[in-house]
Amino acid sequence: MSDRKVKNIFVDGRIDPAFVAGSISKHSSKTGIGGHSIFMGQVRKDEIDGKFVAAIEFTAYEELALEKMHQIRADIFEKYPLSCLHVHHSLGMVKTGEICLFVFTSSAHRKPAIDACSEIVERLKAELPIWGKEIFEDETHQWKENS
Incomplete structure (x- = not known):
C-alpha cells in the first residue's frame, strides 16, 4: 500500500437518503463533470422458506476490507478518467x-462514470470481506449468500 491515507467507507447502520442527496448536491459546483453514475443497494424483503427478511446485519473484517477498497479505488482511477469516486457501505x-x-x-x-460504477459494485461484492446476516421477522437468522 502507498503512504496515502486509506479512506473509511463504513457507515454505522443505514445510509440516510439525506446524505445521498447532500453528496449529489455538493457536486453541482464541479462544472467539469458531465456525467454521474449512482448505485444504491437496498435491503430487500425476500421470502425464504416462508419467512420474510426484516433486516440484514452487516459485519466486516474492516482492516482488510479497507485495504482491498484502497486497491480497488486505485485500480479504478487508473482505468477510468474519473473526477470523483465515493463508496459508503453499512x-x-x-x-x-x-x-x-x-x-x-x-x-x-x-x-466512464457508468462503467466505473458498475465495476466497483461487482468488485466490492466479490473481493471485500463483508458479510450479511439476514434477520427474519420471527427473529431467526441465517447468513446471506451473495448472488
Missing part, C-alpha cells in the same frame, strides 16, 4: 427498504 443493522450501499462516480462524460 455496518450493523439495516432494515428492509433502507440503503446499505452507496457508490457514486463522476467524470467529464457519462460512459
Whole structure:
C-alpha cells in the first residue's frame, strides 16, 4: 500500500437518503463533470422458506476490507478518467427498504462514470470481506449468500 491515507467507507447502520442527496448536491459546483453514475443497494424483503427478511446485519473484517477498497479505488482511477469516486457501505443493522450501499462516480462524460460504477459494485461484492446476516421477522437468522 502507498503512504496515502486509506479512506473509511463504513457507515454505522443505514445510509440516510439525506446524505445521498447532500453528496449529489455538493457536486453541482464541479462544472467539469458531465456525467454521474449512482448505485444504491437496498435491503430487500425476500421470502425464504416462508419467512420474510426484516433486516440484514452487516459485519466486516474492516482492516482488510479497507485495504482491498484502497486497491480497488486505485485500480479504478487508473482505468477510468474519473473526477470523483465515493463508496459508503453499512455496518450493523439495516432494515428492509433502507440503503446499505452507496457508490457514486463522476467524470467529464457519462460512459466512464457508468462503467466505473458498475465495476466497483461487482468488485466490492466479490473481493471485500463483508458479510450479511439476514434477520427474519420471527427473529431467526441465517447468513446471506451473495448472488
